[in-house]
Amino acid sequence: MLGEEGPGVRRGLLPGGVAGRRPAGLAVRAGGRPAPAARGLVADQLGGPAVRLLAETLPLDAERREKSALWLSFVTAARTRPELRPRAAELQAGLDELVRRVLVEADRSGALAPGLDLDLETRRLSALLDGLTLQAVQHPDLVGPDELHAVLRRHLDTLAAS
Template sequence: MLWLAFATAAHTRPELHSCAAEMHQDMHALVTRVLHEAQRAGGLPHELDVELESKRLAALLDGLTLQAALLPDRFPPELLRQVLRRHLGALRSGG
């Protein structure tokens, strides 16, 4: 919820924009690094487009975060984990 509030504030307060952009870039780099490491360890297919999948995973995480913040009764932690596990399982299967 804090990230959502900060990202929203960065839209209307220019002094926060560069910090928000840097945080977003750092998160993308972390997700990309984790996926590359999983690929090197054999947990993800070699032909997987890690750059594209890191963007897809980041979008999924952003969406789950927003839904959990806005509708916590409909998106409890266990459901969020299930969705994330399903997505990661699909990546392991090649897509």
């Protein structure tokens, strides 16, 4: 069952009826495909559109922070409850596919530095989003929306063509 929608993101339900999102934003559509589409979002440079899309996966407000806390509880439970593992893996695969599509489109547009290993950069950016989500959930007073955006923008800057 799919729930509310945001800009390019479909939010779903976790097993057991717990409303939640892949780090504050990404869930997977029926059929296992991620809802967001990266094509056309990165035109001339890696930046604004990519930042906005990827920021949707971060806990930038109280509602997303709460949903991120639910996601964190769910993936933690999935470590010891085998019946939850497929859904946890599906959520991770959805985030990875979103990140990969953003990077592929940025590369096609010439926005990325030449020669980047997109598999490695996908894992690196996905891990960054997960880590930022974890920190924002654990320390909301220390890691707020401004810091989340700044770190994401800085990371994307390191990938950009000169």
